[in-house]
Amino acid sequence: MTQPTPHAKTLDIIQLNVTLPNGIRLLRNVSLSLDPGEVRALVGESGAGKSMIGKAVLGILPNGIKIGSGEILLEGEHLNALTPKSRRSTVAKMSALIPQDPLTALNPVRKIGPQITDPLTRIHGWSYDRALERTLELLDRVHIRDPKRVMASYPHEMSGGMRQRILIAAAFAPSPRLIVADEPTTALDVTVQKQILRLIRELQQETGTSVLFVTHDMGVVAKISQKVTVLFEGRVVEDAPTRTVFENPAHAYTRALIAATPTPNATTEPFRPVPTDLIDTLHRETQAADALYTQRARR
Template sequence: MTISESILQINDLHTTFYTPKEQLKAIRGINLNVKKGEILGLVGESGSGKSLLMKSVLGILPDSAKIDQGEILLENKHLESLTHKEYQRIRGKDIAMIFQDPMTALNPLKKVGAHIVELLMRIRGFRKKEAKLEAIHLLGQVGIPSPETRVGQYPHEFSGGMRQRVLIAMALASQPKLLIADEPTTALDVTIQAQILRLLKKLQEENGMSVVLITHDLGVVASLCHRIVVMYAGMVMEEGTVQDIFHRPQHPYTQALLDSIPRHENSQKQKLKVIEGTAPSLNKLPKECPFAPRCKKAFERCFQEVPHSRQVSSTQQSACFLSEEVNS
């Protein structure tokens, strides 16, 4: 893939937490591309580094964390060395993010419409009257009924699903080239979850933007994404198309995630499969394959060195010694 085909390119990125006693390496040498006009699923268990990776891209890392190696390019423009003011011009305008919890992202004392109007005036230069009309249009676009009335209501007057739609409307207000959705359906019931995911797909197609969908659930990305990147312990374990990941997984961790998806055809008495053990903590990251202690297929080499990602097909990569043997 050339840079011109990518809207976002990440090269050998390392992000570290610095504490008075130790350095915690949270993102370890990640390479990742997001193509123009695609939906990329970023999948992995909690603590795998998915959100931190995208916060590194957005320049909104906690004070204790910093990028100490690597490149982040948005349409061939380096982001990792931008000043705070330079980042502010890009954030919202070129890249927007939908956060996991709408109630923490929305000011409870500010009307829903005011959130959107403020963005439109600041980023797109709208006058207040024009901005309010556009806010009503955006609320209608994301499926909020009676947007003329709802624009003047407060966040607590909306359900969880409707608040999430407000966040999507806010993200769309800036007409971003890249939209990052961080677990946008986690707190919602299954029916509302499906509605939000369908809405994201519809808006992505209509606006031609690229989307990174962060989730811990592979089942969520099956019908939505074009490609999937599987993360574990701050590293990429596998990358491929949806067909690759669901039908030809090359990494045992990917297979374990797939096995843990509930299936309708399973007997009600059949227990859900779980991945035994726990992910390593940041202060105890192994020097070998990070998944080896939990992997049923691990062998001696897995406990001696870290496998590097290698191409197993034209569309798929895997960081596993097993895929080296199978595809050599």
Template sequence: MTNHRNTLDVVDLTIELPNGMRLLRDVSLTLEPGEVRALVGESGAGKSMIGKAVLGILPSALSITRGEILMEGHNLGSLSLARRRATVAETAALIPQDPLTALNPVRKIGPQITDPLVRIRGWSAAQARERALDLLDRVHIRAPERVMNSYPHELSGGMRQRVLIAAAFAPSPRLIVADEPTTALDVTVQKQILRLIRELQQETGTSVLFVTHDMGVVAKISQKVTVLFAGKVMEDAATRDIFTNPGHPYTRALIAATPSHADPDRSFSPVPDSLIADLHRQIALDDKHAQGVRA
């Protein structure tokens, strides 16, 4: 009998500032092999923080005070720092939000894709270069050889994001954290980038944790959704269920606030201030109760 392991398990993850302020509150989610899960919510909801915690790149001021992160069954918190870094490097990759700042401006594109393949995968320079050229071609970059010898500032924003997608998929990771990879791009390029990520994900069977604030993106790319507000999970369900029968008022409000490209005449409205205030009050009560329990 095959031992099935999820690509990722986040269990009761709580992250705090040094003063005890909770930024993530008992967040749990799973990501199965080949699955795309969206993390959705407004700015400051904690979406990117979850991705950074999974990849081990949280700011030093933040601490995981409760919970576990398991990557293919390995509890990252129980590993030594060196082993944890090796496990993450071998398993996961990141598609960052800003394609300009994510690339080293004083290095050519080629080494920025090939160096991790040589260091992490142990490939020869020739193998790594061939893989980089192949991935650049598959993300529909014309003249991959020219792009390999270019500096980031010589490429458009859309081309830089394609480079980052190629770099993420190049080492064949089992998990990719895509941290709002279309935010800095215009609408037409956004659609192209989403299609590229989806095509490569389906082709490779890579699991993707996709961070976004856009419910329209959620509908296009994910099978499951975790809805977050102020570091707390509001709803967790299949994408189809989220849109046909949302269970939480905040989820319904997010959907109502999303313009519909398929139905441009449909009215939409911002998330009500009264709902935001109610949620903040409830979370404050939950935090107070949690502090009382710990005391």
């Protein structure tokens, strides 16, 4: 692996297109970047392509789905130019994933301890003693009581909130350059969601890790991110600092998402879904962009 470019962005995605086997695009000319220590939220409705971006970066796209064109750079390293083996090694050493569903993300037939220590020893080359010390430290840091007992336990013995804390500890343990947090609070109740968000933010600030935070919740965006990328049907419709997006959103779709977000007074306010005519307009724009992309690809 070559040395990272000095002062390189942690992540740089340039005109990324991800396609199905039939050529239909799931991501459409997506460009975004993360500075060191930055938290960027990817927001949009279901199917907008948020998780697909994270999977493309981590190299875990589903079978049959591939990167059609574009560049992904991790600390200046051109991932697309690497062999599959080198790409897996580079991504594994420099990044981590906090998955969406804590109930299924952990191996149910293995104790929790080895699921955290094994990547530290096998991928990062740590000694077992160092990996054990770091694991105990992080489990304590995410407010897991009696970390030694938990390490000797199986996932089914833990609640959903505890499992998500364990996954957060595992992600931050090797101090990666980048963490992809793929809707990590979706399967949790509201009280636990707040705790998990606070933990991620605290650990991110302590370690200086960059975080690509996937969510459909504009309320979460406001709490955790410094910048926001708003997506619709796999294309970027707005990209700006979080404060700008909430105080002066530039795109009608962004304004509609904010308006549709429930507030503390939701019991007295009518629900305001994204207008159908706006969705229709955006969909026509996507179809026109796809037609142009296909036309150019045939030349």
